[in-house]
Amino acid sequence: MTRGIRQNCLVKSELARRLVESSDVPNVEIDDSASLPRLLGHAMYYGLVTADEIVETVPRNETTLSCYLASVIPDETDRSRLDRYVVASSDAFRRGTFILNRIA
Numbered sequence: 001m002t003r004g005i006r007q008n009c010l011v012k013s014e015l016a017r018r019l020v021e022s023s024d025v026p027n028v029e030i031d032d033s034a035s036l037p038r039l040l041g042h043a044m045y046y047g048l049v050t051a052d053e054i055v056e057t058v059p060r061n062e063t064t065l066s067c068y069l070a071s072v073i074p075d076e077t078d079r080s081r082l083d084r085y086v087v088a089s090s091d092a093f094r095r096g097t098f099i100l101n102r103i104a
Helices: 012-021 036-045 051-057 068-072 076-095
Strands: none
C-alpha cells in the first residue's frame, strides 16, 4: 500500500503554472478559488496535459463495498461502526492524506 499522489497526477499549482507560462493562453489570471477540475479542463482545451496526466488527475468517485464481516456481526451498533470504519478507511486510502491506523 502506498501513500501520496498517483504517478502523473497534477496538482492545482502545477496546472496553474502551465496555464500562466503557456503562450497559447491569452491574458491568464488564475484565482486561488479555481477548482482542480476547472483548471484541468482549461489545460486540456489548450493541449497542456498528456492523456496519462488527464486520466490520473481527474478526481475519482469510487464507491465502497460493504465489509464482508458485517454479515457475521449480530449487533446492529457494531455493524454500523464497522461500516463507518470501512468508509473512512476507504476515503483515507483514496485521498492518501490520512493514516489508516489513526482512524482506527
